[in-house]
Amino acid sequence: MKSTATFENLLRKGGLKATSGRVAILDVLKSRGQTMTVSEIIEKLKGKLNQVTVYRAVEALTKSGLVRRVDLQHPHTHYELVVGRGHHHHVVCDRCGSLEDIENCNTNTLETATLKESKRFNSIRTHSLEFFGICDKCAKLAH
DSSP, X not given: OOHHHHHHHHXXXXXXXXXXXXXXXXXXXXXXXXXXXXXXXXXXXXXXXXHHHHHHHHHHHHHHTSEEEEOOSSSSOEEEEOTTOOOOEEEEETTTOOEEEEOOOOOHHHHHHHHHHOSSXXXXXXXXXXXXXXXXXXXXXXX
């Protein structure tokens, strides 16, 4: 099945209209394969959608669970496609901003300890975890 038809079906299942703009945004995020800012999405769409439409569409896609926000400690928000990707985390270089997906997610001990310490929660639905450091390339440049 082509990704357009798949995205249209996913949008409808998520309770959203399958507009060409939403499909285009999902396609851009899929083709990139990494997090993107709204500005990067707009640039990739090359004038097909205006800025307000992209912001509104990304917000709707995030609320539907097809896209997720990723906080990379930048002054702007990053987004990534959730569909077709397993749960993962990121390692981000403090100097150059390079990003790497980390598929290993062994947080069971941390979740158990968090719930034990919590006075008001009895379960954890999901989590977000990003790591920040220096990549190999930047470390070599520093020496």
